[in-house]
Amino acid sequence: MIARVLRVAAVSLALGGVGFAAVAQTTPAAPAGAGAGEDPVVAKVNGSEIKRSEVMRTIASLPPQVQQMPVQMIFPAVIDQIVNGKLVAEAGYKANVQNDPEVAERMKRAEERIVQELYLTKEVQKRITAERLQEAYNQFKQENPPQDEVKASHILVDSEDAAKAIIADLKNGGDFAKIAGEKSSDKAAAQQGGDLGYFTKDQMVEQFSTAAFAMKPGEVSQTPVQTQFGWHVIKVVDRRQSTPPTFEEVQEQLRSQVSEQVIGELVEDLRGKAKVERFQMDGSPMPEQPAATPGAAPAPGAAPAPAPATKP
Known part of the structure; x- marks a missing residue:
């Protein structure tokens, strides 16, 4: 192979x-045991x-x-x-x-x-200077302001009746994590007692996020929440505002994106100083049009195209 x-x-x-x-x-790296400077x-x-x-x-x-x-x-x-x-x-x-x-x-x-x-x-x-990287980081923070986050757990079942039975069980003192481990069809979360961790509103499907963000810490949904994945019983554990990553955590991302910007600026500058003549396949002059700038990239941290909603 x-x-x-x-x-x-x-x-x-x-x-x-x-x-x-x-x-x-x-x-x-050289194989283990190789002496320094040996070749x-x-x-x-x-x-x-x-x-x-x-x-x-x-x-x-x-x-x-x-x-x-x-x-x-x-x-x-x-x-x-x-x-x-x-x-x-x-x-x-x-x-x-x-x-x-x-x-x-x-x-x-x-x-x-x-x-x-x-x-x-x-x-x-x-x-790529330290000052330019810091400017990119400041721009990143401006374009990615803190967002509300919810920490929640859920139990996912196939029918509304099953979800209602679980809600009734919880009201009678049932243990949420234990029931999630036994009955939730979301097996990954079930292994953690239904824990989904912290998430922003746009990271979950709309019906789930709307219900979770309307609840207070410690509350359990009083009625089942239906999504395309089934019926959910939700428990909100905590709420907070997200904190931006540190400069060190995004430094490589910033360096990569600033590199693309630098290359774009350099090529644009070179084209501006050069006499460039372009011709059709038959040798006739090509109509003038603005040249695309290679390396032009979105600002560091700019939001990517919307991704499909995450299954809770």
């Missing part, structure tokens, strides 16, 4: 399928050495699902792929493929991609 995934990845890389990114890749030879192909650092760079270029595997597990298979690549390259050099004009053209395109990537990486690093 690992070998097959690596073969697919190797073919993709060989065909130039390296994604364009403005962020430097992180090389996986041993891990294979030889007709006398040519392959060092561990080359294997680790290759791992860093593989698909995420492969990178997540333990390094010790994929290390031998990656070596085999590198060996195969060296052997094919050797055969190509012997056949003088390096003198083919297409090699020079591909080298030129590869160099251009690398220059683009490194230039953007350096510019992003230079322009």
